[in-house]
Amino acid sequence: MDRRKFIKNTSITGIAVASGAAISACNSSSENKPDVVITPKSVDKSKFPIAICTWGFVDANAAAGEALSKNKKALDAAIEGVAVEEENIKNTTVGKGGAPDRDGNVTLDACVMDSNGNYGAVLAVENITNVAALACKVMKETPHVMLAGKGAEEFGYSQGFKKENLLTEASKEALEKWKETSEYKPIINIENHDTIGMLCIDKDGDIAGVCSTSGLAYKMKGRIGDSAIIGSGLFVDNAIGAAVATGMGEEVLKTVGSFLIVELMRQGKSPQEACEEAIHRITTKNDKYKNFQVAYIAINKYGETGSYCIHEGFSMMKYQNGKNENIKSDFYNKP
Ligand code: ASP
Numbered sequence: 001m002d003r004r005k006f007i008k009n010t011s012i013t014g015i016a017v018a019s020g021a022a023i024s025a026c027n028s029s030s031e032n033k034p035d036v037v038i039t040p041k042s043v044d045k046s047k048f049p050i051a052i053c054t055w056g057f058v059d060a061n062a063a064a065g066e067a068l069s070k071n072k073k074a075l076d077a078a079i080e081g082v083a084v085e086e087e088n089i090k091n092t093t094v095g096k097g098g099a100p101d102r103d104g105n106v107t108l109d110a111c112v113m114d115s116n117g118n119y120g121a122v123l124a125v126e127n128i129t130n131v132a133a134l135a136c137k138v139m140k141e142t143p144h145v146m147l148a149g150k151g152a153e154e155f156g157y158s159q160g161f162k163k164e165n166l167l168t169e170a171s172k173e174a175l176e177k178w179k180e181t182s183e184y185k186p187i188i189n190i191e192n193h194d195t196i197g198m199l200c201i202d203k204d205g206d207i208a209g210v211c212s213t214s215g216l217a218y219k220m221k222g223r224i225g226d227s228a229i230i231g232s233g234l235f236v237d238n239a240i241g242a243a244v245a246t247g248m249g250e251e252v253l254k255t256v257g258s259f260l261i262v263e264l265m266r267q268g269k270s271p272q273e274a275c276e277e278a279i280h281r282i283t284t285k286n287d288k289y290k291n292f293q294v295a296y297i298a299i300n301k302y303g304e305t306g307s308y309c310i311h312e313g314f315s316m317m318k319y320q321n322g323k324n325e326n327i328k329s330d331f332y333n334k335p
Pocket of ligand 1: 093213214215216227246247248249250
């Protein structure tokens with residue numbers, strides 16, 4: 001036994017003898033303390049605010065960055081940013097205009113996580129555009145963390161959300177074309193994977209995140225991906241950092257990717273190293289990785305960022321000091 005563990009163990013034994021069983025819960029949590037703790041003292045707040053998001057969503061990221069610059073809190077800014085894409089009918093994998101399932105239903109998944117570790121999500125919601133804002137309402141106004149389908153939709157109307165038809169003429173035509181072959185083959189890149197995942201650090205240094213999607217085009221009715229699932233599509237720990245995913249949700253779910261990235265950062269990895277490790281978990285476990293794309297972006301408490309994906313073509317937006325830039329991601333599948 002090394003000296004450090006020995007000291008830890010002896011002190012725990014001492015407390016347990018003195019105070020009995022009630023203390024043992026405290027012991028287990030002190031035993032689980034991470035080896036690397038980022039203390040607020042070492043954070044340089046002059047780097048903040050920062051907003052990053054998946055893909056080249058220039059306007060969405062700028063909206064979040066500007067909101068942060070006006071002193072908005074991280075979660076409010078991220079919801080505002082993501083709303084830009086939810087309302088963009090040309091974006092076929094988020095919000096209104098999102099590609100439907102194979103039966104013609106547009107069903108949206110979204111979640112939010114704030115800097116206090118609170119989480120809210122909605123799954124398979126129809127007829128409501130701003131599902132990230134709706135997920136936030138679930139978090140704040142209900143005793144639950146997830147609402148699905150009709151229940152989520154009805155809750156939305158009770159909160160003043162508008163009923164809208166999310167299926168556009170263009171999406172209808174594309175579905176009819178798809179039905180000619182009905183080949184379910186998610187294409188690798190942005191045409192089919194452009195879930196918006198956004199992570200913000202506000203001026204106070206607090207972190208929050210949002211993820212919003214219509215999921216994979218022509219999915220089976222009822223299919224849920226990673227985007228609204230805590231730890232998979234999104235995870236935030238205000239003491240450490242945050243991560244968000246896009247791409248083949250089934251693979252992200254199987255490896256609980258975003259939680260994994262935050263835990264790797266807790267152990268001392270940079271956001272870049274942590275994203276790479278999470279992608280390697282997928283590529284080493286699934287030899288079919290050449291057929292699908294997964295991408296992660298991450299930020300830590302210091303404001304360092306990272307991104308990594310399986311295939312070339314992914315990028316992230318980063319807003320910092322008034323500059324909103326598109327950063328190409330490194331990727332695993334190199335010739
Ligand atoms: N991750 C999303 C899902 O699986 C889709 C995507 O990002 O393209 O639902």
